[in-house]
Amino acid sequence: MPKVLFVCLGNICRSPMAEGLMKQYSKERGYILQVDSAGTSSWEEGNLPHPGTQAILKREGVDFTNMRSRPISSEDYYMFDWIIGMDDQNVADLINRAPQGMADKVHLYMEVVKGKQQQEIPDPWYSGQFEKTYRMLMEGLKPWLNRFKEEA
Template structure:
């Protein structure tokens, strides 16, 4: 069976999307579906290309046994719209930016929480917030990724 390819996207690819990538990998691994889902992350902007995730994203991931320290920021590329089955923006702005970049692939672009949990919620950007915001981010991503896995029919 061909794996489902998912790209998580936020603004800079240092807080939300790399943490979502790490969480989804962990959720899939715990469910025994590590080979059924391929995930990556990217940003709509290019400010953090080549940079590691925010130290607070790394720390919260590590607190839950997930290592994202070696991830590096990258910007969404035109090839991503062909390479991935679904592209999940963390907030409405990301979704609009993605759909404007590649209108022909707009059917692949979804708001993460809407697609995963049928909620019209943005995943808040914690960049200018405290560590507590990263804990809330983690909890939101864990719930969303678990729901997404179940929705994809791969939950055990």
């Protein structure tokens, strides 16, 4: 079973949304993944997802009651097969923190979306554009699931 960790800055907006959507998407397709999320900072540690993320997850029927922000740990690099950052800064931070030999597990979320491989998912904490975040994350669900299956 592939183990996937989605990562953003505070782990309250983008990465918990990605976590919830991927869990639901893969489950609906009969493919079991271990999915979690984390942040590159500890600023929001212990907090629930942002109300904007909660509204989208609620609308999509995704349970977020047990989601709490947490910072990424060095153990995560050993535990997860895929560590997927939402923007270039997340990816750079993740690569810089990676234990020796683990940086190849780090990826940019949109790298699997044809024609959009270099795009970042902007932080809706700043913009308030949670729907845009949702749409971008939805674009990546199928290609990421296909990649997990191919490389499992």
